[in-house]
Amino acid sequence: MAVTFPTxxxxxxxxxxxxxxxxxxxxxxxxxxxxxxxxxxxxxxxxVDFEYFGPITKQLWLGSDxxxxxxxxxxxxxxxxxxxxxxxxxxxxxxxxVVLGMTAAVTGGWFDTVLSRLLDALNSIPSKLFxxxxxxxxxxSIPVLILVLAVIYLPGAYRFARALAVNINTMDYxxxxxxxxxxxxxxxxxxxxxxxxxxxxxxxxLRFVFIVLLLSGLSFLGLGVxxxxxxxxxxxxENIGGLPFGAPAVIVPSIAIASLTISVNLLIDNLPTxxxxxxx
Amino acid sequence: MQNLVEIRDLRVKATTDAGNVVPIIxxxxxxxxxxxxxxxxxxSGSGKTTIALTLMGHTRKGCDISGGxxxxxxxxxxxxxxxxxxxxxxxxxxxVPQSAAAAFNPALRLLDQVIEVARIHDTMTMPQARAKAVExxxxxxxxxxxxxxxxxxxxxxxxxLQRLAAAMALIGDPKLVIFDEPTTALDVTTQIEVxxxxxxxxxxxxxxxxxxSHDLAVVAQIADRIVVLKGGQxxxxxxxxxxxxxxxxxxTNELLSAFExxxxxxxxxxxxxxxPVPVLEVQGVHAGYGPTGPNGxxxxxxxxxxxxxLEKGCNLGVxxxSGSGKSTLARSIAGLLPPARGxxxxxxxxxxxxxxxxxxxxxxxxxxxxxxxxxxLNPARSIGDIIGRPLSFYxxxxxxxxxxxxxxxxxxxxxxxxxxxxxxxxxxxxQKQRVNFARALAAKPEVILCDEITSALDTVVAAAVIExxxxxxxxxxxxxxxxxxxxxxxxxxxxxxxxxxGGETVETxxxxxxxxxxxxxxxxxxxxxxPQLDTGWLDSVPARAI
Numbered sequence: 001m002a003v004t005f006p007t008x009x010x011x012x013x014x015x016x017x018x019x020x021x022x023x024x025x026x027x028x029x030x031x032x033x034x035x036x037x038x039x040x041x042x043x044x045x046x047x048v049d050f051e052y053f054g055p056i057t058k059q060l061w062l063g064s065d066x067x068x069x070x071x072x073x074x075x076x077x078x079x080x081x082x083x084x085x086x087x088x089x090x091x092x093x094x095x096x097x098v099v100l101g102m103t104a105a106v107t108g109g110w111f112d113t114v115l116s117r118l119l120d121a122l123n124s125i126p127s128k129l130f131x132x133x134x135x136x137x138x139x140x141s142i143p144v145l146i147l148v149l150a151v152i153y154l155p156g157a158y159r160f161a162r163a164l165a166v167n168i169n170t171m172d173y174x175x176x177x178x179x180x181x182x183x184x185x186x187x188x189x190x191x192x193x194x195x196x197x198x199x200x201x202x203x204x205x206l207r208f209v210f211i212v213l214l215l216s217g218l219s220f221l222g223l224g225v226x227x228x229x230x231x232x233x234x235x236x237x238e239n240i241g242g243l244p245f246g247a248p249a250v251i252v253p254s255i256a257i258a259s260l261t262i263s264v265n266l267l268i269d270n271l272p273t274x275x276x277x278x279x280x
Numbered sequence: 281m282q283n284l285v286e287i288r289d290l291r292v293k294a295t296t297d298a299g300n301v302v303p304i305i306x307x308x309x310x311x312x313x314x315x316x317x318x319x320x321x322x323x324s325g326s327g328k329t330t331i332a333l334t335l336m337g338h339t340r341k342g343c344d345i346s347g348g349x350x351x352x353x354x355x356x357x358x359x360x361x362x363x364x365x366x367x368x369x370x371x372x373x374x375x376v377p378q379s380a381a382a383a384f385n386p387a388l389r390l391l392d393q394v395i396e397v398a399r400i401h402d403t404m405t406m407p408q409a410r411a412k413a414v415e416x417x418x419x420x421x422x423x424x425x426x427x428x429x430x431x432x433x434x435x436x437x438x439x440x441l442q443r444l445a446a447a448m449a450l451i452g453d454p455k456l457v458i459f460d461e462p463t464t465a466l467d468v469t470t471q472i473e474v475x476x477x478x479x480x481x482x483x484x485x486x487x488x489x490x491x492x493s494h495d496l497a498v499v500a501q502i503a504d505r506i507v508v509l510k511g512g513q514x515x516x517x518x519x520x521x522x523x524x525x526x527x528x529x530x531x532t533n534e535l536l537s538a539f540e541x542x543x544x545x546x547x548x549x550x551x552x553x554x555x556p557v558p559v560l561e562v563q564g565v566h567a568g569y570g571p572t573g574p575n576g577x578x579x580x581x582x583x584x585x586x587x588x589x590l591e592k593g594c595n596l597g598v599x600x601x602s603g604s605g606k607s608t609l610a611r612s613i614a615g616l617l618p619p620a621r622g623x624x625x626x627x628x629x630x631x632x633x634x635x636x637x638x639x640x641x642x643x644x645x646x647x648x649x650x651x652x653x654x655x656x657l658n659p660a661r662s663i664g665d666i667i668g669r670p671l672s673f674y675x676x677x678x679x680x681x682x683x684x685x686x687x688x689x690x691x692x693x694x695x696x697x698x699x700x701x702x703x704x705x706x707x708x709x710x711q712k713q714r715v716n717f718a719r720a721l722a723a724k725p726e727v728i729l730c731d732e733i734t735s736a737l738d739t740v741v742a743a744a745v746i747e748x749x750x751x752x753x754x755x756x757x758x759x760x761x762x763x764x765x766x767x768x769x770x771x772x773x774x775x776x777x778x779x780x781x782g783g784e785t786v787e788t789x790x791x792x793x794x795x796x797x798x799x800x801x802x803x804x805x806x807x808x809x810x811p812q813l814d815t816g817w818l819d820s821v822p823a824r825a826i
Contacts, residue, residue, distance in 0.1 A: 172656040176719070179614050179635055180670060181643040190669075194660030 019270025025263035029256075033083040036076035044069065044077040045228030053239070053247035063248035065239050069228075071249050074235060075256060081231035083260065085142060085215055089149035090208045096150070097157025098200055102188045104158075105165035116162070123155035128217060135223040145224060149211050160203050164196040205268040209261040216257075232257045282354070284455055284488050285312035285335065290348035292330055292339060292512075304330055304343060305512045312456070317482060317489040319503035319520075321496060321535070323738035324709070327512040328492045332458045334358075335490060336373050337365040353455065370397040374449035378461040380441040384433040390444055391429025397452045409451065416447040419484065420477040439470035443477050450481065457482070459491045463498060467601035467765065468809040475501055475811075475818060494738060496539050497811035500524055501818035508532050520815055538743040539768070539813060557628040558589040559759050560613070560646070560727050565622035567612045577620050582608040583783045585622070590727065593753070595760040597774030597791065599767060601806070605783035606763045607651075610729045613761070614648045626727070644674045647720035651732035653712035657704040663690075663715050664700030670722040685722070693718045693748060710741035714748070721752065729761045734769050746772050767795065767810050779803040 015023070041061065042048050047068045054064035062071035100119075104112040134148045165188075168174065174191050182191075216233015218224035225231045230238065235253035242250045292305040305327045312318050320328040333339060334350050337357035349356045352372060357365060369375075374397075377383045384393055391413055398409035410429075417425035420443040433441060442462055449457050459478070463471040479502050482489055493499050499506060499520070506523040508515040508531065516529040527533050565586045570579030582605045590596045598606045611617040613624050615635030624631045626645060632638045650656040657666055667686050671677040677685055687697045693714040704712055713733060720728050730749075734742035750773060752758060764770050770777055771794055779786040779802065787800045795807035808821055 171658075172650045172652060173658040175616060176648065176650065176656055177669075179616055179643070179648050180673060180723070181635065181638070181640050182673070190661070191658055195658065197660075 015272050016270055018266055019272075022263040022266035022270065025259055026267055029079060029083055029260050029263075032076060033079045036079050040070075040073035040076050042070035042073045044073045046070075053242040053245050053249055056248055062252050065235070065249040066241055071235075071252060074230060075232070075253060078230055078232045078235055078253065079256070081142075081225045081229065082212060082215065082233070082257070085145055085149070085225075085231070086208055086211045088146045089153070089211050090204060092146065092150035093153040093211075094157045094200070094204045094207060097154045098161040098193075098196075099188075100154075101158045101161030101163075102165045102192055103184065105162050105169050106184050106187050106192070112162075115158075119155040119158050122151070123159075127152045127214060128221075131214065131218050132221065132223060135218065140223055140226055142225075145215070145218070149214060152214065153207050153211060157203060157207060161196065161200060164199055165192050168192045168195050201268045201271065205265040208264050212257060212261055283311040284314045284316075284353060285490075286349075286351040287311070287331070287334075288349050288351075290331065290334060290350060291346045292327070292334065292343055293346045294343045296342075303346075303512065305334075307348070308509075308512070308514050309348075310507055310514065310517055312488050312490065314455070314488055315486040316504045317491055317502055319491040319493060319499040319506045320509060321493060321499055321506055322509035322515075323494060323740060325511075326509040328494075328509050329460055330512075331509070332460055332490050332492045335456065335458060336369050336375060367401070370454070371401050371403065371452045372454055373456045373458065374452060374454040375458045376442075376446050376449045376460065376462050379465055380445035380462075381433070381438065383445055384441065386433050388432075389429065390431055390433060390436070394429065394444060394448045394451060397448065401452060403452060413447060413451060416450055416481075417444075419481050420444075420447055421473065421480075422447075437470070439466055439474050442466060442474050446478060446481070450485070450487075453485075455488060457487055457489045459489060459493075461493055464493070464495070468811075469601060469805060471498070471811070472809045472818070472821065478502060479818065495811070496524070496535060496739075497813050497817075500813055500815050501811060508535065524813055524815065534740055536813070538739040558625075559592040559627055560590040560761070561625040561628070562586060562588045562609075562613060563623050563625065565609070565612055565619040565624070567608060567617055567619045569617075572620070581783060583612060583619070586780070586783070586785055587622075588778050588785070588788065590759050590761060591775075592726075592759055593757055594776070595753070595762055595774040597770035597777040598761065598763045598780060599765065599770050599777055599806070600780035600786075601765060603782075604780040606765075606780050607731055608783075609780070610648060610731045610761065610763055614646065614729060615643075616648075640674065644670075644723045645725055646727045646729065647723050647725040648729040649716055649720045649731065649733050651735055653704075653709065653716040653736070656716050657712055659704050661703075662700065663702055663704065663707070666704070666715060667700070667718050667722050670719060674723050689718045689722055692721060692752065710737055710745065713737060713745055717745075717748075721756070724756075725758070727759050727761065729763070731763045732765070735764065735766065742769065743772075749773060767807060771795075779806065781806075 048070050049064035049068035052066050052068050056063050060070050065071055104115050131148050138144050177187055177191050215224055219231055219234035220237045232253045239249040288309050290305055290308045293301050293303050295301055322328045345358050349358050394413045395409040398404050414425050417428055422428050422443055463474050491503055503520050506520055507517050510531050515531045565583055567583040568578035568581040572578055600606045612619045615638055618633035631642055664686050667689055668682055671682050671685055686700055690697055695714055734745050762774055771791055774791050777791055778788045781802050786802050789797055798804045798807055
């Protein structure tokens with residue numbers, strides 16, 4: 001008898017080609033974010049080229065930026081900021097939003113009302129302005145950026161999760177669990193959460209893109225990642241002058257942002273059915 | 281005489297999402313003479329609605345007519361162009377859907393929707409169409425036929441809406457009317473009026489009809505001939521009387537026997553064994569929804585002063601129409617809707633009103649099983665997890681011990697052990713209901729509240745579930761509160777039957793005295809409205825005074 005190994009396919013985690021490719025791209029960027037800086041060919045802050053917006057050469061793999069710094073090293077370093085900060089804040093925002101949303105839906109009553117109004121109030125503050133004030137007041141550092149971005153996107157994630165959970169909360173299987181005497185944490189984790197993973201994951205993908213964009217926006221205002229380092233969004237912004245010359249300095253970070261955000265969304269849309277929507 | 285409809289070797293196939301082609305209808309042939317009503321009967325999935333829809337040249341999404349012909353008045357609808365079919369629909373063939381409530385646009389007046397067919401096909405002027413609609417309303421015994429058309433769909437009752445849907449179908453003077461389970465969603469007392477209206481209209485106008493239903497007794501009243509279907513194939517075709525009294529095919533026999541009310545024959549129990557304290561007692565329960573008023577009662581009262589008692593090892597049936605408060609009673613007993621007044625006693629001990637305040641032990645001893653197994657089982661969790669949770673929650677079972685008990689429970693409800701790894705979506709309706717029940721059994725309860733647990737199942741499947749309940753009762757010494765709108769089901773399992781109407785107890789009867797022992801006028805009306813397997817039944821029941 002042949003020995004069968006528990007490959008993802010045999011376990012029922014079948015994924016289509018699009019999903020697998022997207023997963024690969026996301027994985028590559030994640031690895032770059034972690035170990036990329038060890039492979040930098042130059043110091044990202046050092047001016048190494050006398051030309052600005054230099055072309056791709058043997059020494060400068062992705063050309064040079066508007067000051068003549070090595071783009072390859074700057075992109076590797078930027079990956080750490082963009083992927084790291086965005087991922088950390090999206091996880092923070094969605095995890096707390098979903099947990100609070102489900103708790104509010106299950107508990108109901110004044111807890112739900114107070115929390116909902118509070119987060120609605122937070123939602124009414126323009127996100128850029130809020131980020132501006134917070135970062136200006138506390139000073140820009142990576143933990144502050146992560147927290148501010150998470151707080152900005154929390155109300156949306158909360159609203160989304162609460163709307164889903166309120167619907168699931170009225171299903172008979174939740175009523176059966178209540179009649180059994182189950183407490184709220186069990187209801188939330190075992191009865192409600194597994195039935196909303198699909199939409200919640202889609203929401204995570206969307207929010208991730210928003211956060212990447214907002215982070216670039218904050219960097220543009222000089223409140224995000226501080227020079228000489230830069231996230232991808234700021235790389236695009238500071239090299240925008242190279243666009244008429246078709247400089248790689250502006251094209252490559254744009255491609256990096258596009259490939260990451262599109263891949264994250266494609267990955268989530270093409271996750272194996274077993275994870276995305278078990279009820280199907 | 282030429283037949284109005286001739287179906288020859290009809291084949292319909294469906295393409296699943298995975299791309300597999302599944303035959304649904306496998307070579308069906310039958311005829312319908314002008315003015316004849318033919319019933320298509322079978323379980324869900326037997327293809328009865330699919331066949332009825334092909335008469336209009338329509339198939340549901342993902343299905344295709346792959347062969348055979350459907351001739352209506354000599355013309356083959358299978359080979360017609362879509363434009364030709366459109367001119368056919370409404371004027372030659374018309375359709376009455378199962379759920380009229382979903383078929384009407386809530387934003388338009390009823391009359392405008394009823395005469396829409398005349399407008400689309402331009403068969404008559406609007407004043408003519410309106411006059412004709414009023415005439416139809418009168419023929420269908422709708423109250424206030426002149427003015428009912430000015431109302432909106434939410435302003436009429438379910439039974440009236442179903443008759444209005446029939447008026448919509450009949451306005452184009454079709455030769456053939458398709459009734460797709462038109463009374464399945466109605467209460468028995470409403471059903472009888474709707475059936476009577478349909479029958480007289482069809483008879484007066486000499487229209488041919490196709491009546492799709494799973495209920496033999498209903499079909500017996502209205503059909504001239506019956507086609508028995510199973511798995512997309514004709515099992516038996518015959519005159520109504522022949523099918524009912526001299527069925528040839530074993531499947532027809534099975535359908536008939538599932539319908540026969542079988543009284544609950546329990547071995548005679550010695551009187552002295554009966555304990556003086558009932559296992560469950562409900563005393564003067566008031567319950568309802570909405571904010572609590574100054575009198576301490578909720579704004580919308582659903583239950584008023586309901587009392588009942590259940591002896592150990594006995595079964596109490598609760599019967600009533602929709603809105604009678606029978607499901608609310610189950611929720612109140614289970615503490616999901618805490619009673620505003622009155623109390624629930626388990627083994628003579630008072631229970632806290634709300635389930636959240638009850639002890640785990642009290643909750644364990646009384647379990648509730650819901651009607652729709654589709655929504656009562658978490659679609660994201662495996663059957664093993666679903667049944668295993670009460671085991672670890674109440675009894676603290678873990679690991680191998682728990683798995684063994686899950687297998688044992690699955691066996692108890694006659695399901696294979698391997699099913700523990702499947703998800704609810706992969707099970708059939710009857711299997712889901714068994715899992716639903718196994719979950720309640722896992723708690724080792726003394727009382728199980730069964731809320732319409734067989735209502736969503738086919739008759740044959742439902743009969744098997746009832747048999748299972750009886751067997752388990754003998755083995756595990758359970759007591760059931762059995763809520764249903766279907767008298768024959770209640771009769772099959774209960775010792776005592778409580779009739780409810782408008783949130784109040786009408787009367788409590790011994791099952792042995794049913795249905796003739798009813799004394800209260802409402803229970804008499806309810807019992808007399810239940811269709812009998814007898815072709816002359818509908819005409820023998822006196823019309824209800826409206």
